Amino acid sequence: MQRTTLGDFELTVINDGLYYLDGGAMFGVVPKPLWEKKLPADNQNRLHVAMNSLAIRTGDHTILIETGAGNKLPDKTRRIFDTQQTLLSNLADAGFAPEDFDIVINTHLHFDHCGWNTTRRADGTIVPTFPRARYYYQRGELAHAHEQHERDRVSYLTDNYDPLVSSGSAILLNGDAPIVPGIRVQLFPGHTEHHQAVIIESQNKKAAYVGDLIPTSAHIHPTWVMGYDLSPIACINNRHRYYGEAIPERWLTIFTHDPTTPWAYISRDSDGRYLAEPITQTHTQTSSTPSISAR
Numbered sequence: 067m068q069r070t071t072l073g074d075f076e077l078t079v080i081n082d083g084l085y086y087l088d089g090g091a092m093f094g095v096v097p098k099p100l101w102e103k104k105l106p107a108d109n110q111n112r113l114h115v116a117m118n119s120l121a122i123r124t125g126d127h128t129i130l131i132e133t134g135a136g137n138k139l140p141d142k143t144r145r146i147f148d149t150q151q152t153l154l155s156n157l158a159d160a161g162f163a164p165e166d167f168d169i170v171i172n173t174h175l176h177f178d179h180c181g182w183n184t185t186r187r188a189d190g191t192i193v194p195t196f197p198r199a200r201y202y203y204q205r206g207e208l209a210h211a212h213e214q215h216e217r218d219r220v221s222y223l224t225d226n227y228d229p230l231v232s233s234g235s236a237i238l239l240n241g242d243a244p245i246v247p248g249i250r251v252q253l254f255p256g257h258t259e260h261h262q263a264v265i266i267e268s269q270n271k272k273a274a275y276v277g278d279l280i281p282t283s284a285h286i287h288p289t290w291v292m293g294y295d296l297s298p299i300a301c302i303n304n305r306h307r308y309y310g311e312a313i314p315e316r317w318l319t320i321f322t323h324d325p326t327t328p329w330a331y332i333s334r335d336s337d338g339r340y341l342a343e344p345i346t347q348t349h350t351q352t353s354s355t356p357s358i359s360a361r
């Protein structure tokens with residue numbers, strides 16, 4: 067758990083534990099000798115990365131961005147990824163009950179981003195994990211999930227999102243939208259066509275949960291995009307669009323899959339290198355990490 071403040075808002079990073087992703091899938095065409103210096107792989111070429119959620123207390127609302135992989139994965143999938151199902155206990159340790167949240171936002175609907183939207187009970191029934199919450203996701207992302215395209219159908223599990231549409235708990239968004247004062251979503255396509263970031267602003271300070279636009283602090287170079295990305299060129303262009311605002315305005319960037327640096331300020335040095343500077347004013351249970359640079 068790591069916590070900081072942004073203006074009047076309290077931001078807390080909590081995760082659903084670590085899981086394994088293939089190193090090649092995470093770095094696409096980037097040669098392994100370059101990326102493994104930043105994120106080392108194990109002897110099966112796997113990276114041990116996090117599923118970071120962000121909880122925001124605005125004073126009027128309690129918001130959760132992303133909900134990890136949840137407890138509904140088929141046994142074989144769970145074994146492959148070695149998911150830990152720790153989001154709810156980590157939320158409790160950080161002082162949050164499921165009933166506290168009135169808003170849940172998913173950047174997209176891959177299983178490792180919306181898994182705890184719902185919970186499978188012992189009797190097999192599927193219930194919303196956050197009973198008071200409205201769940202916000204993009205209508206276009208939901209349509210793509212339903213398409214079950216052979217390229218990425220394994221990433222979509224219907225029980226993570228369809229029951230919430232049926233029950234009326236889901237709010238389907240059509241592009242950029244304000245959610246509540248200080249919280250808005252903005253499309254940054256590339257990972258998926260309707261992938262959205264969440265932009266947070268209080269007292270002229272800004273932060274962004276950018277989802278899989280920039281999954282870890284090792285991915286900050288604009289061309290270091292993932293093999294998973296459906297449109298790498300859109301991803302690169304949208305990173306430049308993001309940096310165009312986030313670097314000069316010093317937005318705090320939250321990384322969805324970084325196991326050690328969940329948030330940082332992105333900057334460029336005089337040689338044009340992209341840098342991720344971890345924040346210093348934070349209450350943390352893990353030791354701080356050195357800044358990671360990428361060319």
Ligand SMILES: [Zn+2]
Pocket residue numbers: 176178179278281322323
């Ligand atoms: Zn992801």
